[in-house]
Amino acid sequence: xxxxxxxxxxxxxxxxxxxxxxxxxxxxxxxxxxxxxxxxxxxxxxxxxxxxxxxxxxxxxxxxxxxxxxxxxxxxxxxxxxxxxxxxxxxxxxxxxxxxxxxxxxxxxxxx
Amino acid sequence: xxxxxxxxxxxxxxxxxxxxxxxxxxxxxxxxxxxxxxxxxxxxxxxxxxxxxxxxxxxxxxxxxxxxxxxxxxxxxxxxxxxxxxxxxxxxxxxxxxxxxxxxxxxxxxxxxxx
Numbered sequence: 001x002x003x004x005x006x007x008x009x010x011x012x013x014x015x016x017x018x019x020x021x022x023x024x025x026x027x028x029x030x031x032x033x034x035x036x037x038x039x040x041x042x043x044x045x046x047x048x049x050x051x052x053x054x055x056x057x058x059x060x061x062x063x064x065x066x067x068x069x070x071x072x073x074x075x076x077x078x079x080x081x082x083x084x085x086x087x088x089x090x091x092x093x094x095x096x097x098x099x100x101x102x103x104x105x106x107x108x109x110x111x112x
Numbered sequence: 113x114x115x116x117x118x119x120x121x122x123x124x125x126x127x128x129x130x131x132x133x134x135x136x137x138x139x140x141x142x143x144x145x146x147x148x149x150x151x152x153x154x155x156x157x158x159x160x161x162x163x164x165x166x167x168x169x170x171x172x173x174x175x176x177x178x179x180x181x182x183x184x185x186x187x188x189x190x191x192x193x194x195x196x197x198x199x200x201x202x203x204x205x206x207x208x209x210x211x212x213x214x215x216x217x218x219x220x221x222x223x224x225x226x227x
Contacts, residue, residue, distance in 0.1 A: 034213070044202070049215070102155040
């Protein structure tokens with residue numbers, strides 16, 4: 001069945017360093033790839049997304065890249081800050097479709 | 113602000129009890145979902161509904177049932193709770209239609225413990 005694998009499960013970085021989270025998906029029909037951030041005790045919220053007709057998208061300190069051929073996509077956070085500490089979920093879906101498949105999540109710790 | 117709300121926020125119950133988790137939304141979205149979150153397993157879809165007359169099973173529907181009482185309300189029931197249903201449950205909504213990306217808007221979550 002459809003699957004999204006996410007690595008690493010835990011990531012610890014020093015404040016100011018970069019963090020990279022990687023995901024692979026199995027359904028080649030997927031064309032929409034959102035990333036959600038879940039702070040401790042809070043609900044997941046969309047932080048950035050990318051569609052399959054784009055290879056890279058950037059929003060201030062965060063960027064996403066997509067390699068459709070390899071079915072890989074990644075989240076890049078530069079100049080990390082303590083408030084970036086959270087669980088990050090990648091996901092894949094068919095744009096306009098009903099089903100979103102989530103990765104298992106990455107717990108990011110940013111040490112001050 | 114338009115929002116998704118869930119009640120209760122926390123619940124402790126015993127094995128065999130019937131439990132209902134409720135979700136309401138003021139976003140005007142037509143699609144509603146129930147997810148379960150477990151450590152290391154991410155968010156797994158239990159049931160989803162496109163409108164009041166539409167109910168569909170997700171990947172882990174066994175042991176659960178749902179009711180879409182109105183466009184704004186979607187309830188999840190555990191007919192006979194068991195300990196491995198201990199988890200954090202999220203309701204979510206999204207909007208359908210041309211150009212929609214199916215972004216999920218989550219409620220605050222219900223932490224359920226089954227003893």
